[in-house]
Amino acid sequence: MTKARREKACVLQNHLPPMDVTKEAEVTTQRHPVPRTVAEKYADVTLRLIEDHGDDFGPLTPEKEKSLKRKLYLNIMTLISATNIILFIDKSTLGYAAILGLFEETGISKDQYNNLNTFFYVGYLAAQWPGHYLLQKLPFGKLVASIIFLWAVIILLHCVATRYAGLIVLRLALGAVEATIVPAMEITIGMFFNREEQAFLQPIFWLTCLGAPIVAGFISYGLLWSNISVLPWKLFMITTGGLTLFLALWAWFRYPNNPAEARFLTLEEKVQVIKRVHGSNQSSIEQKQFKKSQFIETLKDPVSWLFTLQAFTLMYSNNLTYGQQNLLTTSLGVSELGSTLVAAAGGGFGVALCIIAAIALKLYPRNLAFHSLVWCxxxxxGGIGMVTVPWDRKLALLTCLLLAGHTYGIAYIIALGWTTSSAAGYTKKLTRNVMFMLGYSVGNLVSPQIWVPAAAPRYYGAWISMIVVSWVGTPVILFVIHFILARRNAERLAWIAELSEEEREAGRVEQRDEDGQIVTRKVNIAMLDLTDMENKFFIYPL
Structure with missing residues (x-):
């Protein structure tokens, strides 16, 4: 039977006849499981592999599962962690350039410096939807590698920009190419790890984000000792750009599109990874068709807007860490050389806190909103200390600065993972990611502008607004999300308890051959690429 001569559909088992397989599934609401027919092109991309080989292998033994996890940690987590640390070093290049001679060579003012930080997120904001569309349509791994290569080139081009106008163009371009890297890495984690592992791995993965100042701090410290004619800020760009080029080559050959196409996995391991993820997440792994119904559902879901709002509120304070910290440190009387070591120490402090957060999430995986509150x-x-401690108490102020700048980031890590794990349906996940990153971008657009030069060195307005908007407002929003999802879970668990065993059976794949005969096979309901609102068996992580 050739592919051209057969019609294939995924059907959620029920007592009603299948709907037209040429149409995208429609959302209905009933007491019993919703009848669902989805054309093959709308099903999970891993469907064919599971159909052909899903029954070839037995259950995953504990020994094989341990071996599989080690392989995933080595190949997936190592690569995306390296990508993440380079990403956040590159994000902070302007902050380090500020103490490495950028002002002296380019002649820019403090206001223009703040504007350059804002222009980065103008590009970041503009590229969100086009970038996510490409993530869905193009080969995932090759697109990620290409994006990394482009951002390496742009970092290196900073060396030839000695005027404000040139720097504007480069910051816009850098923001645009980096716009979808974080969502891409989050999607990758969701493709290869089950829900329990995702909650634990998120802080471990983001250690590299909080640890980026350690690497960047020591690089800039070494460059300040250079005695050549090239200014240290340009050497910093060359160093980070070269590291990014190496990363692009690594990603080109090793970044997978999805588990079914991961070259480092055996056939059995591919099947087991897909089964583990589907069984835990009740959601598809990858789907290449944009579904209008899922897009509309995302916009109608209040949880999507609440995650967008909290992304804005938390990122309202983000320029503290990635744009202002080095300048604030030198304003406290620390030398430029010493400020690089302070940045490295702050990174080490952030890493230690992230390890503590990972252990806490491993021991107590529920109550994500409460975990976020703890780290705000x-x-x-620290913010209260920065506006109340006398200016002559430099050590106390420095401690408050590090405390404020290196703790709230853990709440961002938790919220970012929760944004994706609380949605099902590939288009819905991508759309919610876009919304989250739009809030993230707007927050970062505003963040540099609250540091008004006339308010230096205390910046009372900036500190007070960050306390209220970012570090109090964000946990409040996350607790509202918790309340909504908990109520949905209670309704679903009560509904599931009323179902018979027959009604709880898996979905089915129907193949209609050229003679009109139907061959039916059971599949995991996650293969149907339903959204969390369509699939009432989906239980939200809290």
């Missing part, structure tokens, strides 16, 4: 409280304390 130290930021509130």
């Amino acid at each position: 409280i130290p930021a509130v304390a």
Whole structure:
């Protein structure tokens, strides 16, 4: 039977006849499981592999599962962690350039410096939807590698920009090419790891984000000792750009599109990875068709807008860490050389806190909103210290600065993972990611502008607004999300409890051959690429 001569559909088992397989599934609401027919092109891209080989292998033994996890950690987590640390070093290049001679060579003012930080996120904002569309339509791994290569080139081009106008163009371009890297890495984690592993791996993965200042700090410290004619800020761009080029080559050959196409996995391992993820997440792994119904559902879901709002509120304070910290440190009397070591120490402090957060999430995986609150409280304390401690108490102020700048980031890590894990349906996940990153971008657009030069060195307005908007407002929003999802879970669990065993059976794949005969096979309901609102068996992580 050739592919051209057969019609194939995925059907959620029920007592009604199948709907037209040429149409995208429509959302209905009933007491019993919703009848669903989806054309093959709308099903999970891993469907064919599971159909052909899903029954070839037995259950995953504990020994094989341990071996599989080690392989995933080595190949997936190592690569995306390296990508993440280079990403956040590159994000902070302007902050380090500020103490490495950028002002002296380019002649820019403090206001123009703040504007350059804002222009980065103008590009970041503009590229969100086009970038996510390409993530869905093009080969995932090759697109990620190509994006990394482009951002390496743009970082290197900073060396020839000695005027404000040139720097504007480069910051816009850098923001645009980096716009979808974080969502791409989050999607990759969701493709290869089950829900329990995702909650634990998120802080481990983001250690590289919080640890980026350690690497960048020591690089800039070494460059300040250079005695050649090229200014240290250009050497910093060359160093980070070269590292990014190496990363692009690594990603080109090793970044997978999805588990079914991961070259480092055996056939059995591919099948087991897909089954583990589907069984835990009740959601598809990858789907190449844009579904209008899922897009509309995302816009109608209040949870999507709440995640967008909290992304804005938290990122309202983000320029503190990635644009202002080095300048604030030198304003406290620390030398430029010493400020690089302070940045490295701050990164080490952030890494230690992230390890603690990972252990806490491993031991207590529920109550994500409460975990986020815990890590915003130290930021509130640090912010209060920055506006109340006398200016002559430099060590106390430096401590408050590090406390405020290196704790709230853990709340961002938790919220970013929760944004994706609380949605099902590939188009819905991508759309919610776009919304989250739009909020993230707007927050970062505003963040540099609250540091008004006339308010230096205390910046009372900036600190007070960050305390209220970012470190108090964000946990409040996350607790509202928790309340909504908990209520949905309670309704679903009560509904599931009323179902018979027959009604809880898996979905089915129907193949209609050229003679009109139907061959039926059971599949996991996650293969149907339903959204969390369509699939009432989906239980939200809390």
